[in-house]
Amino acid sequence: xxxxxxxxxxxxxxxxxxxxxxxxxxxxxxxxxxxxxxxxxxxxxxxxxxxxxxxxxxxxxxxxxxxxxxxxxxxxxxxxxxxxxxxxxxxxxxxxxxxxxxxxxxxxxxxxxxxxxxxxxxxxxxxxxxxxxxxxxxxxxxxxxxxxxxxxxxxxxxxxxxxxxxxxxxxxxxxxxxxxxxxxxxxxxxxxxxxxxxxxxxxxxxxxxxxxxxxxxxxxxxxxxxxxxxxxxxxxxxxxxxxxxxxxxxxxxxxxxxxxxxxxxxxxxxxxxxxxxxxxxxxxxxxxxxxxxxxxxxxxxxxxxxxxxxxxxxxxxxxxxxxxxxxxxxxxxxxxxxxxxxxxxxxxxxxxxxxxxxxxxxxxxxxxxxxxxxxxxxxxxxxxxxxxxxxxxxxxxxxxxxxxxxxxxxxxxxxxxxxxxxxxxxxxxxxxxxxxxxxxxxxxxxxxxxxxxxxxxxxxxxxxxxxxxxxxxxxxxxxxxxxxxxxxxxxxxxxxxxxxxxxxxxxxxxxxxxxxxxxxxx
Amino acid sequence: xxxxxxxxxxxxxxxxxxxxxxxxxxxxxxxxxxxxxxxxxxxxxxxxxxxxxxxxxxxxxxxxxxxxxxxxxxxxxxxxxxxxxxxxxxxxxxxxxxxxxxxxxxxxxxxxxxxxxxxxxxxxxx
Numbered sequence: 001x002x003x004x005x006x007x008x009x010x011x012x013x014x015x016x017x018x019x020x021x022x023x024x025x026x027x028x029x030x031x032x033x034x035x036x037x038x039x040x041x042x043x044x045x046x047x048x049x050x051x052x053x054x055x056x057x058x059x060x061x062x063x064x065x066x067x068x069x070x071x072x073x074x075x076x077x078x079x080x081x082x083x084x085x086x087x088x089x090x091x092x093x094x095x096x097x098x099x100x101x102x103x104x105x106x107x108x109x110x111x112x113x114x115x116x117x118x119x120x121x122x123x124x125x126x127x128x129x130x131x132x133x134x135x136x137x138x139x140x141x142x143x144x145x146x147x148x149x150x151x152x153x154x155x156x157x158x159x160x161x162x163x164x165x166x167x168x169x170x171x172x173x174x175x176x177x178x179x180x181x182x183x184x185x186x187x188x189x190x191x192x193x194x195x196x197x198x199x200x201x202x203x204x205x206x207x208x209x210x211x212x213x214x215x216x217x218x219x220x221x222x223x224x225x226x227x228x229x230x231x232x233x234x235x236x237x238x239x240x241x242x243x244x245x246x247x248x249x250x251x252x253x254x255x256x257x258x259x260x261x262x263x264x265x266x267x268x269x270x271x272x273x274x275x276x277x278x279x280x281x282x283x284x285x286x287x288x289x290x291x292x293x294x295x296x297x298x299x300x301x302x303x304x305x306x307x308x309x310x311x312x313x314x315x316x317x318x319x320x321x322x323x324x325x326x327x328x329x330x331x332x333x334x335x336x337x338x339x340x341x342x343x344x345x346x347x348x349x350x351x352x353x354x355x356x357x358x359x360x361x362x363x364x365x366x367x368x369x370x371x372x373x374x375x376x377x378x379x380x381x382x383x384x385x386x387x388x389x390x391x392x393x394x395x396x397x398x399x400x401x402x403x404x405x406x407x408x409x410x411x412x413x414x415x416x417x418x419x420x421x422x423x424x425x426x427x428x429x430x431x432x433x434x435x436x437x438x439x440x441x442x443x444x445x446x447x448x449x450x451x452x453x454x455x456x457x458x459x460x461x462x463x464x465x466x467x468x469x470x471x472x473x474x475x476x477x478x479x480x481x482x483x484x485x486x487x488x489x490x491x492x493x494x495x496x497x498x499x500x501x502x503x504x505x506x507x508x509x510x511x512x513x514x515x516x517x518x519x520x521x522x
Numbered sequence: 523x524x525x526x527x528x529x530x531x532x533x534x535x536x537x538x539x540x541x542x543x544x545x546x547x548x549x550x551x552x553x554x555x556x557x558x559x560x561x562x563x564x565x566x567x568x569x570x571x572x573x574x575x576x577x578x579x580x581x582x583x584x585x586x587x588x589x590x591x592x593x594x595x596x597x598x599x600x601x602x603x604x605x606x607x608x609x610x611x612x613x614x615x616x617x618x619x620x621x622x623x624x625x626x627x628x629x630x631x632x633x634x635x636x637x638x639x640x641x642x643x644x645x646x647x648x
Binding site: 070073210211212213214215275276277278279307308309356373374375377378382383384385386 | 560561562564565566567568569570571572581584586587588589590591592611613614615632636637638639
């Protein structure tokens, strides 16, 4: 219990005139406090002064009012799911009575009550904090039960004997952001199945259109294997948009596909977006991850600044800048794969109201969260006229894939187009068109260990991912003209027909289940 | 504990009397809560339409202006209700401060029919 002060906090040292009334009342109440014993220790502390309303009966219990403070502003998103952030409330005692002198009902704030405040997000307690001498209760909590728009309340409980009543606040809105990517991590497994070269990524990165001002983000290439189409800004809206929406082309990317169909492609190049003179965002060496189902994301080394009313530098860090779901690759020639891929927007904030009331559209949260909140809405839905233009434009991805003959060795080149024995990609790398490098049938044991999509491919004697199959409608062996592989596939498929068909059915059923990423299907 | 506090309070009567006289209604020296930011929203000028239109006295909205080619004329239809501050910098942060109950229209006028953003603000009791 905090020792009660017999005088209002914050009293200044100077002596104003006309204090007689207050002195009298305090003397009276202090004496009453002594006379009443432990039941009224804080009474003097609740008595206001300097006006007639201080004539409170000694037995009064003052009402209180507790107010949850606004979220504490910061230079980036401050309230993140699972991370501690401040929440506070102010408690004031209010003498609510029919004044002895004025005769009319009124309420006046008095000194800070003693007690504690418990904060809640719905029914979930965020913690308890004592009320300090200023009437404020503060704590840091990581107990947010969920992301999105949260209604935070506070309940004040008076200290035992304090002549004040408890109270509960009105809800205050806090926006809690979940940094989790909507597409889970995609990393290469130990067994590499193909190398990737000549990759190209056409990507606007971001493409808002400020319709009020008829401008978009300015863009420039900083270096490396990146380029922008030459263009003039023009004078019509269409010309201006064509200028501001130019995609960067990152070229000469290289990468790897593993036996599970995961691909990681790295580019070397730097691009810059700016908005006005106070916002610079650099994106360096983008890296594309995509799994066998066509889900993926693009990361880049992000840095830059916000320089409006002070400089805020964004330290360089690799962040997810875009995600996508269900990319469908088609073929251009034998080994060239391409795809036009819509990027996720709707639902990507993860929870309604994470950034703006009533919206869940955004760039990936881990990117938006590092930006100054003064401009972060450029990258989220927020209900303004520019919203439609904020959604990132689709990317175009192309690359050439070179299957490895010896995919069993982690990281080894494995030669090219070898037979591959029983571990051939046709059996174990079913999802990938490019996997027709050897013994396409694989073995039963290997088949049974593969993800569902690969099972389906193996059982059917093909090596396509479902997405690729939908686009091409042809088998791996046929596409690659690998006759030996095709024959092997046919033999193995025949032998395994009974069990394989059952497996295919079982795993096909699995694939029809819910999207485990939770991302919005595109 | 309670008895000790009560005794302390009684014994501190003289000091209480003196200190009570040290404050006045004139200077509003009531107990104050710790400083709490009154900023309820920060957003760029193009997003003004998405700002909260309901404020309480003492609250404010910060509007980021960073448009090198546009000189804004920023007005409040009732400065006694919503006061504007820091309107002269570009880039800069314009503050819309609710100072009294009422309503006001805030307009950012860029001198062009397209370059315009506005917000109707209703201010309630703080």
